[in-house]
Amino acid sequence: MRICMVSDFFYPSIGGVEEHVYNLSQMLLRQGHKVVVLTHAYGDCSGVRYITGGMKVYYLPIKVCYNQCILPTAVCNVPMLRAVLLRERIDVVHGHSAFSALAHEALMVGSLLGLKTVFTDHSLFGFADLSAALTNNLLEVNLSMVNHAICVSHIGKENTVLRARVAKHRVSVIPNAVDTALFTPDPQQRPSNGTINIVVASRLVYRKGIDLLAGIIPRFKNIPYVHFIIVGDGPKRDLLEEIREKTNMQDRVEMVGAVEHAQVRDHLVRGHIFVNTSLTEAYCMAIVEAAACGLQVVSTSVGGIPEVLPKSLILLAEPEIDAIYTGILVAIERHLRCSFKVNPPATAGTVNGHVPTEANGRGKRRRNKANKATPTPQLPQPVLDQKSHTKPVLCPYRCNELVETLYNWEDVALRTVKVYDRVLQERSFTTSELVYAVWQHGSWFLVFFVVAHFMMRLLEAWRPRSRVEPAQDMPRSPS
Amino acid sequence: MVKKAQVKRRPWVKNLYSNREYPDNYTDPSFLKDLRTNLHVRIYTYREAVAGITVLNNQISCITGFLILYQLLLSDSVAPTTILVPSCGVTGLGYLFYRGRSLSWALLGEDSKTLVTVVLFGYLFSPMLHTLTQAISTDTIYTMTFFVLLANLMFSHYGLDVAMVSKAISLNAAIFGAICLASRLPSSYHAFVLLVEAAVFFVLYPIITEAKWRAQCMVPIFSICCLALYWISHPVLYLYATTTIFINFVCPLIFVWQQRFKFNIHGPWDEAIVEENTDENLDANL
Secondary structure (H helix, E strand, O other): EEEEEEEOOOOOOOOOOHHHHHHHHHHHHHHHEEEEEEEEEEEEEOOEEEEEHHEEEEEEEEOEEEOOOOOOOOOOOOHHHHHHHHHOOEEEEEEEOOOOOOHHHHHHHHOOOEEEEEEEEOOOOOOOHHHHHHHHHHHHHOOOEEEEEEEOOHEEEEEEHHHOOOOOEEEEEEEOOOOOOOOOOHHHHOOOOOOOOEEEEEEEEEOOOOOOHHHHHHHHHOOOOEEEEOOOOOOOOHHHHHHHHHHOOOOEEEEEOOHHHHHHHHHHHOOOOEEEEOOOOOOOOHHHHHOOOOOOEEOOOOHHHHHOOOOOOEEEEOHHHHHHHHHHHHHHHHHHHHOOOHHHHHHHHHHOOHHHHHHHHHHHHHHHHHHOOOHHHHOOOOOOOOOHHHHOOOHHHHHHHHHHEEEEEEEEHHHHHHHHHHHHHHHOHHHHHHHHHHHHOHHHHHHHHHHEEEEEEHHHHHHHHHOOOOOOOOOOOOO | OOHHHHOOOOOOOOOOOOOOOOOOOOOOOOOOOOOOOOOOOOOOOEEEEEEEHHHHHHHHHHHHHHHHHHHHHOOOOOOOOHHHHHHHHHHHHHHHHHHHHHHOOHHHHHHHHHHHHHHHHHHHHHHHHHOOOOOOOHHHHHHHHHHHHHHHHHOOOOOOOOOOHHHHHHHHHHHHHHHHOOOOOOHHHHHHHHHHHHHHHHHHHHHHHHHHHHHHHHHHHHHHHHHHHHOOOOOOHHHHHHHHHHOOOOOOOOHHHHHHHOOOOOOOOOOOOOOOOOOOOHHHHH
């Protein structure tokens, strides 16, 4: 099968959609399909490139307009997209992300060429404001021309069905996954002196609930063994730094700044508890990565997050400062009660043969524990039921195994291929069907549609399909 | 056979890791059960709508009042001083009413300093402002005035915090309109009076209405405007009266009637709303 992934978001940019496209493509390649990725040029990164595993990436020379997206002109890039799709002899065009204008354009060109189209929606949208209403209308028009849609969570499906008015049976739910082999726990990296590290890893923006986080950090002012590690950068960083300064927690709140996705794991394994404060989220890869690294996850219960992890791996809280604070307290309590936390550092000590330091460490730990005994009763008692306190914390390695059974990219790829197979058996849309669909879902778009259609006719006369030179496939490496 | 398989399989759960037996595009009966409609919708009564719209009508009447004064000055039916002195008195009374109990000598000194500066500079520059747009033809001036006063109407602050509102744009538009009109007046003293009136109508009057507005105030304002227009021009009077009545009574009727089409969808996909930390509330929240 020859598949074309289209999205404005791809490497070198970093994010959930990029991860998804990359990993899915790699898996499909490994399963013997031909995958081409289409994206716009990122600075120097333009032209055709081959990346890991012989994956071919077209960085199309289109100017970026806003937020990594190209200007949504609908018709201006038709010749280029048509040329790429025909040269690569594509069967299925797969667009990603509702924000990506390039994906929408490629899907339209694909359906005009009679190819099969699949669209993956990665985000949730409200209905209340004007911008949402406009975007939803655009999405509705575009999804009317798509054979099948994929959402990353059940909430995402409800949302997409509502806002784009697609038939329910044309929407599949295929979650994201996490490469559990990359996100492995390493308890030896955790501090051995009794401090509890709380890790936060997200872009520091409003939508990720950084304002909630800014309200939570001061609450731990008087619990000296709780430290924060904040990974990520963004406009709200100043706020967190101000909070850190005002509460005198400079030595306890570590601001790491932006890191490469590959290095996120190095910071995750240093922590015991992962806190996610997002205000809206379709799937949230960050909590799955953290769970794979063996951290206890405390997260706001918004969007698709309640669907992602089983109860044993996650503590859910309402998106309020008090609720999340209570959740973190429960997690700390659980951590203090569990037994295995002492072992990994202790064995490390003996292996290294630093007997005196080890003894010191133990003494220190004991002292810390004695100290802890006083503040712990002061902690406001969480209002959750008693059962949640006594529930044991899973061993980090056990967490990793569990997450691996829940999500892996191979499974995602297999399920996606099933969608492709189904779509390939469907009849492709005729032009009149497309016109009717667009007419029903947003007649204003017909202007663009008609222009695009006649452009395709013109191109067909000027550069007929039969005369387009097919691209050479790179011979697949035996590995 | 198919039925048997369906009986056997485990119930569908709303999570992403079980449900292996179900196809990916399976839709459970529980689909959209968390959907809520019209959660925070407020239905307004006709009375509330009528009372609320008077704010807009007040602004229209304010512009009408200013144009009436311009007409009086232009036709020389009233001497400029006859307009200036009463309006100064009304402004003084309005000031006392606005400040009320919070009035103190310090505040009075501060405010009179501002007043003296504005009036002095206005008086000094009025000859210049008078001739500033004199070279422009009268038709252009009136057209331009129409558009800038429309802009004033559009960007005025009616008590709603929306992106459209800009006090700066509405005020500047009105003052620009006043300067345009000033050039049609016979003398620079006339121009000065018109600019003072512009300041009273477009700077001070909105301040006091924002603080103390009552819907009943619309009745005397409307009657005064109608009476004045009755002496000036009958067609304008009809236009003004019908517009005001249409906006005040028919528009709220349409609004109240259209409210049954309000349809707002809420669900778990909505973004949670949290209070944003700003420089002002940061210390209070700590």
